[in-house]
Amino acid sequence: QVQFAESGGGVVQPGGSLRLSCVASGFGFSEFPAKWVRQAPGKEPECISVVNPRGDIIKYADSVKGRFTASRDNANSTVFLQIDTLKPEDAALYCCAQGGDIRLTLPPKPGPGTQNTVSS
Numbered sequence: 001q002v003q004f005a006e007s008g009g010g011v012v013q014p015g016g017s018l019r020l021s022c023v024a025s026g027f028g029f030s031e032f033p034a035k036w037v038r039q040a041p042g043k044e045p046e047c048i049s050v051v052n053p054r055g056d057i058i059k060y061a062d063s064v065k066g067r068f069t070a071s072r073d074n075a076n077s078t079v080f081l082q083i084d085t086l087k088p089e090d091a092a093l094y095c096c097a098q099g100g101d102i103r104l105t106l107p108p109k110p111g112p113g114t115q116n117t118v119s120s
Contacts, residue, residue, distance in 0.1 A: 002026040004096050004111025011117045012086050020081040020114060022096035030074035033099030036081050037110050038092040047104045051079060059104055064090075083116070091118040
């Protein structure tokens with residue numbers, strides 16, 4: 001059974017940082033791209049990053065480029081998302097998922113997610 005366990009979310013002030021983690025299980029993690037998706041209240045979900053299986057090709061949505069850094073640790077089936085210079089519009093539920101390609105497209109079955117709240 002494919003599962004994802006995200007962690008690291010919290011309440012952060014604008015300009016602050018967070019590091020999200022996602023541990024995957026139930027499939028060959030190192031063989032697939034890994035994606036991060038976020039959904040803000042009242043908005044459509046958005047795929048914000050994708051990392052290829054080797055971790056040497058990483059793409060970002062324009063909305064997070066330059067502030068977010070994705071990476072992966074295949075030995076521990078984990079994908080990370082470093083979030084810097086948080087903005088109020090970054091408040092959302094952040095989920096990871098197995099990707100079928102390295103495009104910034106929504107994956108079919110993301111994990112339950114971890115909540116980020118940006119508040120001063």
